[in-house]
Structures are given as C-alpha cells and as structure tokens.
Amino acid sequence: METIAKxxxxxxxxxxxxxxxxxxxxxxxxxYLGVSMSDIAKKLNITKAxxxxxxxxxxxxxxxxxxxxFNDLNLSIAQAMSESTTDKKLxxxxxxxxxxxxxxxxxxxxxxxxxxxxxxKITKHITRSREQIVNLIQPVIEEVSASKKLTEKVxxxxxxxxxxxxxxxxxxxYSFLNKKIDSEKISNQIIAFLFQN
Numbered sequence: 001m002e003t004i005a006k007x008x009x010x011x012x013x014x015x016x017x018x019x020x021x022x023x024x025x026x027x028x029x030x031x032y033l034g035v036s037m038s039d040i041a042k043k044l045n046i047t048k049a050x051x052x053x054x055x056x057x058x059x060x061x062x063x064x065x066x067x068x069x070f071n072d073l074n075l076s077i078a079q080a081m082s083e084s085t086t087d088k089k090l091x092x093x094x095x096x097x098x099x100x101x102x103x104x105x106x107x108x109x110x111x112x113x114x115x116x117x118x119x120x121k122i123t124k125h126i127t128r129s130r131e132q133i134v135n136l137i138q139p140v141i142e143e144v145s146a147s148k149k150l151t152e153k154v155x156x157x158x159x160x161x162x163x164x165x166x167x168x169x170x171x172x173x174y175s176f177l178n179k180k181i182d183s184e185k186i187s188n189q190i191i192a193f194l195f196q197n
Contacts, residue, residue: 024065028105070129076100098183101171
C-alpha cells in the first residue's frame with residue numbers, strides 16, 4: 001500500500017514539474033500577462049479543470065516558474081565560486097549571470113513586469129528571489145573589494161546592487177535590441193569600471 005501511495009505522489013510531482021516546465025516556456029515567450037490558464041491547459045492538451053487540480057491559479061504556477069528560474073541562476077552563480085582566485089570568481093560570476101539572463105527570458109521579463117496591486121504577492125515573490133541572488137553575489141564583492149585594497153571604504157551592498165543593476169540593464173537592452181551578448185568582453189569591462197584602482 002505504501003508503494004502505491006509513493007508512486008501516486010511521484011506521478012503528481014512529475015505532473016506538476018511538467019506543467020511548470022511547459023508554463024516556463026510559455027511565460028518566456030509571451031510574459032506573465034500574455035499567458036492564461038487556458039493557454040497553459042491547451043499547450044498541455046488537458047482541460048483547465050485538470051490544471052486547477054494541481055494549481056490554484058496562474059499566479060501559483062508563475063511563482064513556481066520564478067522559483068525554478070532563480071534556482072537555476074543560483075546554480076549558475078554558485079559555479080563561479082569554484083574559481084581559484086577572487087578576480088576569476090568575479091569574472092565568471094558576471095559572465096554566468098549574463099549568459100544565463102540572455103538565455104532565460106523569464107529572468108528579463110520578471111524585471112520589467114508591471115502588475116496590478118491585487119497581484120502584489122508575485123512582485124514580493126520576485127523581490128525575495130532577487131534578494132537571494134544579491135546575497136549570493138555580495139560575499140564575492142566583499143572579497144574583491146578587500147583584495148583590491150581600495151583607498152575609500154566601499155559599501156559592498158551598494159556595490160552589489162550597482163553590479164546587478166548594471167547586468168540587468170544590459171540584459172534588458174540586448175533583449176530589446178535582439179542583439180547577441182558578448183559576456184566575456186562585457187565582464188572585463190564591468191570589472192574595469194567598478195574596480196579600477
């Protein structure tokens with residue numbers, strides 16, 4: 001009996017993952033506002049009722065998509081931590097962030113998402129996810145600042161915010177212009193700009 005319950009739990013879990021992955025592709029292409037529950041159900045070839053069996057609504061699906069996107073970004077940033085020197089960590093962190101953001105349109109679309117006040121929960125969810133990314137990047141910025149022996153005391157939180165804003169702005173610009181991003185070159189230029197002695 002326990003095996004049947006476990007298998008049933010796996011099926012529901014797998015179904016939810018499939019729904020989230022399908023919705024992620026739709027949101028990436030059309031944005032949160034451009035996708036309805038009917039669109040998701042149609043893409044999955046199921047009824048809306050079947051979709052509502054697994055999720056309370058589009059907002060819940062989107063929160064799961066955002067969680068997946070930011071978890072993938074976390075993993076990409078965490079890869080940079082394996083670099084041997086502080087400079088290499090920072091370079092790879094910026095490069096990975098830009099490469100991921102350029103590939104993952106949901107990240108870009110979450111930056112410019114304007115929602116009605118009754119959807120404030122999604123905005124808070126995105127803000128919390130972005131805060132986790134900043135918390136992951138800040139120790140690298142502190143390490144770089146310490147290694148550069150900057151003449152002025154630098155607020156690492158502000159510098160981290162400047163870095164992420166700069167990267168997000170570049171991703172938005174390149175996305176709108178439909179232009180390929182040279183993450184290697186841009187990483188070098190950002191580092192030179194922010195940490196010139």
